[in-house]
Amino acid sequence: MSISRRSFVRMTAGAGLASMVAPSFARFCPAASPMRVLILGGTSFLGPACTDVLLAHGHHVTHFNRGRLETKRKEAGRASVVPDGVEVLYGNRDPDKTADEWKGPQDGERDPQSPKGLSQLVGKKWDAVIDTSGYAPRIVRASAELLKDVVKSYVFISTISVYAKNDTPEADETAAVGHMDDESIEEMGANFEHYGPLKALCEKAAESVMPGRVCNIRPGFIVGPRDVSNRFMYWPRRISEGGEMAIPGAPEDPMQMIDVRDLAEWIVHVIEKSVFGTFNATSPSGAMTLGSFIAACREGVGADTKFTWIDREFAQAEEFSLPLAIPPIGELAGFHRRSTERAMKAGLKIRPMAQTAEATLKWYNDLTPEVQARVGAHVIKKAAEEELLRRWHERT
Numbered sequence: 001m002s003i004s005r006r007s008f009v010r011m012t013a014g015a016g017l018a019s020m021v022a023p024s025f026a027r028f029c030p031a032a033s034p035m036r037v038l039i040l041g042g043t044s045f046l047g048p049a050c051t052d053v054l055l056a057h058g059h060h061v062t063h064f065n066r067g068r069l070e071t072k073r074k075e076a077g078r079a080s081v082v083p084d085g086v087e088v089l090y091g092n093r094d095p096d097k098t099a100d101e102w103k104g105p106q107d108g109e110r111d112p113q114s115p116k117g118l119s120q121l122v123g124k125k126w127d128a129v130i131d132t133s134g135y136a137p138r139i140v141r142a143s144a145e146l147l148k149d150v151v152k153s154y155v156f157i158s159t160i161s162v163y164a165k166n167d168t169p170e171a172d173e174t175a176a177v178g179h180m181d182d183e184s185i186e187e188m189g190a191n192f193e194h195y196g197p198l199k200a201l202c203e204k205a206a207e208s209v210m211p212g213r214v215c216n217i218r219p220g221f222i223v224g225p226r227d228v229s230n231r232f233m234y235w236p237r238r239i240s241e242g243g244e245m246a247i248p249g250a251p252e253d254p255m256q257m258i259d260v261r262d263l264a265e266w267i268v269h270v271i272e273k274s275v276f277g278t279f280n281a282t283s284p285s286g287a288m289t290l291g292s293f294i295a296a297c298r299e300g301v302g303a304d305t306k307f308t309w310i311d312r313e314f315a316q317a318e319e320f321s322l323p324l325a326i327p328p329i330g331e332l333a334g335f336h337r338r339s340t341e342r343a344m345k346a347g348l349k350i351r352p353m354a355q356t357a358e359a360t361l362k363w364y365n366d367l368t369p370e371v372q373a374r375v376g377a378h379v380i381k382k383a384a385e386e387e388l389l390r391r392w393h394e395r396t
Helices: 006-011 044-058 068-074 137-147 193-208 236-239 261-271 292-303 310-319 340-345 353-365 369-376 382-395
Strands: 034-039 060-065 087-090 130-131 153-157 213-219 244-248 279-281 306-308
Touching: 006 213, 006 369, 044 060, 044 261, 068 369, 087 310, 130 137, 130 244, 130 261, 137 193, 137 261, 153 193, 193 213, 213 261, 236 353, 244 292, 261 279, 279 340, 306 310, 306 382, 310 382
Parallel strands: 034 060, 034 130, 060 087, 130 153, 153 213, 213 279, 244 306
Antiparallel strands: none
C-alpha cells in the first residue's frame, strides 16, 4: 500500500509535536544533588512529563513560555498542568515579540506590561535547559546565546523526521538530514515539508553556540498519556471496544515509537549524567511489529478484539488506512527501522507497550466528556471500518 508524501509528512510532523496524569515511576537513580533545570515550554505533552520526572528526582524546575495553554485551560475550567513549586516565567521565544502576542481579537486586549522576548530569563542561572519548543533556528540561537554562560548543558528536542530519506533500514544518526535552499524560511510549509529541515537547522544552531554542551535528541512517534494528536489514541480506544477490527498490512510490518514517560526519564538521565551528542530516541529497531503492537494494546486494555488482516492493496483501493502504520516499502522502507543503538548504550529504556496502551486509555477515560470530544472526536470511523470488512469478506 502506498502513502502520499503529503499524508506521510503530516503524519510524521509531530514525531518528536492534556492535562491530568500521575507522575511516572522514575526508573533511573536520581542525581546526588538537586539541579536547577529550565524547560522552554513545559505545559503541553513532553514538558509536563519532564517536569514530573525532574520533581521526582528532587530537582528545581522553571517553565518559560507565553502562558497560552495555561490560560486556555483556565478559561475552560480545566486543571493546571504546572505542579506546585514550579517556577513560571513568561515571555516569547522570539526576542522581538511579547508573551501575549498569541492573542487574537477574540482573546481580548493585549497587556501593555506583557514581558517581551527572553527578558525574564536575564540574570538567572540553571544547570541545564530542555528546549521542547524550538522550531526555527533563529529562535533557538537566541535562546542559546542568552543561556550559554548560565547553563552547563542544552538539551534540544529535535525529531526523527530530520532525515532526508527513510528508505534504508538500520540507518543511524550519521544519515543525511534534509536541507532548505532558503534557510531564512521559518514557516512549516503547506504540507509541513519544512518541519524536518528546520529542526535540523535548530540542532546546528544550538551546537554552534554551545559546542560540546548540546544533546540533540531525535524522538520517533511520541505516545502515551496527554497525547492529543489522535495518532496513537486510535489504537487503545478502538481495541477496547472489542468486536472485529480491520488491520491493513501484515503482522511482520515494523513499528517504532516511544512512551513520553520513557523519553522524559531518559532526558533527565542525560542531564544528570552530562551526556552530549545526537541520538535517535525511539523503541529498538526490529523489537516491535504491527502484529506484536496490536497484541500488546489488546493486552493492555483487557479486550477480546478479533483482528482481521486486510491486504494493503485492497485497503488502499478502499481508501482505508490507520495512523502510525506506515508500509515498510519503497522510500519508507526504513522509517520504522531507525537504529537506536547509541541511545540504548546511553541508558534509554523502553517499557512494555501494554503499559503504554493501558495508561493512555485510562488518561483518556478520566477526562471530562467535553475534553474527550476535543481529544478524540475523529479517531474512530466505525462505519468505514465495517464497510471495509464487509467488502473484504465478500471478496475472500
